Amino acid sequence: MPAWKDYYRILQVDPEADQTALKKAYRQLAVIWHPDRNPNSSVAEERFKAIAEAYAVLSDPLKRQRYDHLGPENFASEYGTADIFQGFDLSDLFREFGLPPIKETLFGILSDDEGAGRTAAGTYQDFFAEFGQKPDKAKRPGKSPPLAMTLAVSLREAVFGAIKPAAFNAGSGVVKVSLTIPQGSRHGQLLTVKNRVPGSGRQAGDLMVTINVTPNANFRRLGQDLMTTLNLTKDELSAGCRPLVPTLDDQTLRLSVPAGTKSGSRLKATGHGVPGPDGKRGDLLITVTEGASRPK
Numbered sequence: 001m002p003a004w005k006d007y008y009r010i011l012q013v014d015p016e017a018d019q020t021a022l023k024k025a026y027r028q029l030a031v032i033w034h035p036d037r038n039p040n041s042s043v044a045e046e047r048f049k050a051i052a053e054a055y056a057v058l059s060d061p062l063k064r065q066r067y068d069h070l071g072p073e074n075f076a077s078e079y080g081t082a083d084i085f086q087g088f089d090l091s092d093l094f095r096e097f098g099l100p101p102i103k104e105t106l107f108g109i110l111s112d113d114e115g116a117g118r119t120a121a122g123t124y125q126d127f128f129a130e131f132g133q134k135p136d137k138a139k140r141p142g143k144s145p146p147l148a149m150t151l152a153v154s155l156r157e158a159v160f161g162a163i164k165p166a167a168f169n170a171g172s173g174v175v176k177v178s179l180t181i182p183q184g185s186r187h188g189q190l191l192t193v194k195n196r197v198p199g200s201g202r203q204a205g206d207l208m209v210t211i212n213v214t215p216n217a218n219f220r221r222l223g224q225d226l227m228t229t230l231n232l233t234k235d236e237l238s239a240g241c242r243p244l245v246p247t248l249d250d251q252t253l254r255l256s257v258p259a260g261t262k263s264g265s266r267l268k269a270t271g272h273g274v275p276g277p278d279g280k281r282g283d284l285l286i287t288v289t290e291g292a293s294r295p296k
Helices: 007-011 019-033 042-058 061-070 072-078 091-097 106-110 123-129 155-160 234-239
Strands: 147-153 162-169 174-181 190-197 205-213 220-222 225-232 244-246 252-254 266-269 284-290
Touching: 007 019, 007 042, 019 042, 042 061, 061 072, 061 190, 061 205, 147 162, 147 174, 155 162, 155 205, 155 220, 174 190, 174 205, 234 284
Parallel strands: 147 205, 225 284
Antiparallel strands: 162 174, 190 205, 220 225, 244 252, 266 284
């Protein structure tokens, strides 16, 4: 993964760090490098700028998810300074941490334009060189921030794939889309639809879709396998039988239940589970239970 701006390294935290650890790391570094505690120090200003940028991204769950998903270099190509600090306000943190307020607006200190006149040549480049990164280039055309939505799909749609209609409010109006659900999709899986959110004069943003698989009354997923139950009578378990078993894709299997099978035993129908990336399917695992009667 290219180390364009390694925000985790700038904040000196592990990529698995939670919000509490991120906030603690930001506090420690911001106290050290706050510009008003280092008057006339261009190095301190640039370090504070980088620290604030890293925290602005990693403290926002959606931006952090995009950063982790795209990697630093691709993230930098999509997010300009304005996008990174959109909706981000450090004033409450300054008060909480006991830091003096900055004299300019936060965006003024963090923007490339307003701070350029009082930044010594080379300090920004030298700072990012410590982390094996490249400095920001000239302003890039802004890209609209991503928009997140959740899409409910059935277990069958998630397992075998589907095309689902959906709609979202982009601010300028409701946008209708058709979303392709890949076969084998999982609950909580994130799908990225590139350049689908209208940009209002800017480059269109990405649509981030989280899949919400609704429970199925008869089947549940276990990795690449599917699980179901089959109710048999005591006599059927004792003597053995060959009942019909429905599958998630609306087929019907003839299952061989050996004589003397115990209630709670699990039988397997090979190749009737969830398709994998190579197209090979898992198994259907059938738990037999004893009941008084079974529909014929």
